[in-house]
Amino acid sequence: MDPLQIELFVLLPSVLHVSSCQVVRSTQKAWDSFVGVFERKEGAADSIYGAFFDAAPNLQGMFRAPRATMGLRILAGISQFVGSAHEPAQLRRHVEAIAFNHLDLDVTAPRVEIFREATMEVFDLELGALFGTRARFGLSAIMTYAGGAYIFARKEYAGRIRILLRSWNTAAKKGETVEQIEDLDSKSDDDEEEEEVAQEHVQADANLKSQDGTGKNPQLKVPTTFDEMFLFNAAVMGYANSTWMKFILEYFDPIVSNVANSYRLQEECDVLSLNLAKCKGDINLPEFKAVMLASLRSLVPKEWNSQHEVAWNWLWENVERLLRQQLGKPRAHQKALERFIGGLQQEHLTSYCRDQYKRFFQLAPSGQDFFKQSTTRLYFIAEKIVEMTVEMYRTPKKMVEELSGLGLRHVGYGVPTELFSPYVTSAVEVIRGMTTDDHTQTAFAWSLTLIAKIMVRTLVEGSTVVMQAINTNIEKNLKKAIAVAPRGKRAMELLNITVGTQSISPLYWAIESGSLVCAQAMIEDLLTIRADRDNYYFGADALFTRHPEVIKKLSSSAPSLLDPLLEGLIWRSRVISNGYRRVNCYCKHLMQDVDGNHHQALQWLVEYGNPVMISQFTVVLVADLMWTRLVAYHFLLGRCYFLFTLCLAVTSQSFLSIPSAMHRSETLEANIVVFICRVFLYLGSMCKILYTQIRSFVADCKSGAIDRTYYIPIPQYLFSLQSGGNFMLFWLLVGMCTTEPLWRCGAFSTTEDHIIFSTHCQSVLDDGTKRVYSMFSCLAILLYWTLLLDFSIFSMHISAYVLVFGRVLSEVALFIMALVFLVISYSTAIMALEHELLDFAETCLQHWGYWEDFGTWLLSLTQMSLAMFPQVYYQEFEKEANLLVVVIAFVLIVSVILVNLLVAQLNQAYQHVYTDMQGYARLNRASVIVTTLEGISAKRWARFLQGMKFDERLEFNEGDVGLPGGVQIMEPAATNIVTVDSIRRFGGSSAVAMPWPEEDDSMEDRRGSAEHLRGKPDWGCRAVAAMVGE
């Protein structure tokens, strides 16, 4: 390295500072003016990035992050340097921190010059004469200084870091290549030798693993990983009881892995120091070093040399230094903070919250744009943060995990990292005003700073361009953000961001934060089939693997996105052959879950209860395939028994039962059949219904599925038509069983008077039991037939008809109510009339055997309403003009108004439900599918899945074998008109790491116009029904 550069690295900050405060001031002013030229800081970032990028085309490969992110990072870095130029120590810290991030880049003096000149040019361009000599000198010096520092750090530490990472890779059995540092230096012969050794080592490991296929040999128990070896050595060296070593061991991997990142190293050591504070007994850090070195020597025996000793000693010295800064303090801090927070009254907390936000908004006015919630919510958050500072001392491990999640949520809130510093400052300042205790102040400040550090790291790691685009909720931004993603990772960039053990899904975030425009664009992007020469890319697998419950999520939080999702699973060919086109429907994930069991997607759609969604092509196909190939047979099998009992009931109660009035004689054969049928009904039907009812009742009680209707608790199962009907049938059968004439007539043997199993005897006739029995019997038969209605789901047309019938019943009920009201009111009104209708009374006596004012008029008026009143009776009324007028008024109201009103109501109700009736019928069938599926054996389900052949790739067009995971059907060409193939094909490189080439906008337009040509959904349903054989 150039000695001048080293000198510069060490001296320049002080030179700048001492020689000329004016230079620094001018530079800072020029920087502020430069950033101020642009409306948003993204503009300034883009301008600098553009200058760097264009200045050296051969260095463009170094810029691996997306333009927007990289530009902002560069801007933030230079901004930090310029901002701290007046404080040499701070400037050096900033430069050093960023220098560590440049260890894997080949920074050289000419390259530093290129970037420096590019910056000068862009400043000249934007500021012109405002960019004076002093500012130019200052900025140039800062850029040279930073560049020099990168080169210095690279030369100084890179070798050690490379050794550390490589030997750690071997010792920890990570099996990863140390790509990060591979290109730090050009490879020397020594390096190559080392590499060979490493490869041999890896080979040896592989051989070891292959012994039993898993790498584990339970008999030998030879320590193979660093942790195992460390614990083994610790036991041998007499430190078996030093539990604190295990804590360090737990954090050792992140410490070594982040050796090149000083900020992160500090963070890991801080968290570790909090964990160490939980250990009882003395902590002697050099003991750990001894065991660590011994373990490393045994695990990296071939490579180990003096350079390794130096490197690992250096690492441990640094770690020890960082740990010692905190060792012993956390416990005292925790106590002080607990005492302070425990003693705070609610009014103190409220005043803390108020002052803290006030101060924060003074320090960072832009913070107000983020905290838009109500004051109570803001105070709640501030109080929670105060609690978190103590919790950090109490349960550091748990808190770090929670903070990763919280940090990721802040990515979603779009919080800029620079606001964290003023936030912490404001909180610390307010706490300082509340207590004079040094311990408390330091404890709070240290804990909150650590919390903020972890959150900022998570925020930086999780702040992908996709998340930034989601915050804008603009489709174009999202498309731009995702366009730079490698084609192999495009789907996961939309579905997963992981930081530490926590992860967040950008898609779900978009849904939860209400960025539905972006969420729709994400779903459409995921479900767009793209292709290069080698591969097809389709995000359905990634989507359903990451979010198996996506249907449930969408139906509850964003139903408008269900259609794009389900529509995206269909591909229609543009090519027509013999009047048909191919349709591939990638419905695997709607049928089976990751474990191969049946998926709950259909159940969620049933629970969503939308007749339009259930009629969507993909859902119809899924439901119909399950129905025809699997469920219909089982459904029929389950109902065979019911059909059988219905036949028995009809035979014994209707065909072979002889009403006593008929006086037909009994026959022995008929009596035997009736006896068998009735006994079977009571044992086989009544007892079976009782069993299923008890089971459902217990299940509902256990799960708390009890609804209260008019304060009466009713188990939810009774709300289903089938179960409710069965419940009533059970009680009717109980009624039949208790009044059964068979038991009363008691003829269980044939005598001269009786035939065996007679149901006729005087005693049942005399006490009226027979009549009661026959009523029960009549109702039971009616109910049996009603329950048969669920067979209608075999045909959607009949099912829809039955549903419409059910839906318009409420209108008929209204009509009956009005009629009853009229009949009662007119009956009582007529009774109040003075009339002399003796003939009518006589006729009534003749026909009905009685004359009673109220009863007779109720019956007469009801008959008049139903046109059952004999014509001749009307003539009687002519003798009484008053009565005639009232009767005419009644008949007019009923037959002209009520009846016509009923017709109009039915008409309207029919039209209203007609559009949805097919959908409701489908919902009905889908719910039967869902319940029947539960009873289907795993074996039959597996056979069904096998028949679906989801593993086989489906052809797009002849010879073009595409993607697996769906079924192919042939659709009549006229059903949907497709003019453009929806698969987007791209030429050029087919490397998985390459992003897709930029898309032609006209393609979108053409797709859009093709959408217009898509047929009615109903046509699609009919097509599916025809195709699956209905």
Ligand code: HEM
């Ligand atoms: C040490 C720093 C911070 C901590 C520990 C912290 C913690 C929290 C917590 C616990 C919540 C509650 C809601 C949730 O769990 O998502 C929250 C919400 C939020 N924070 Fe922060 N925060 C910090 C800094 C900031 C800063 C600097 C900003 C921006 C100026 C910010 C903006 C927000 C916003 C917008 C919400 C959402 C509020 C809501 O909708 O309920 N936070 N934060």
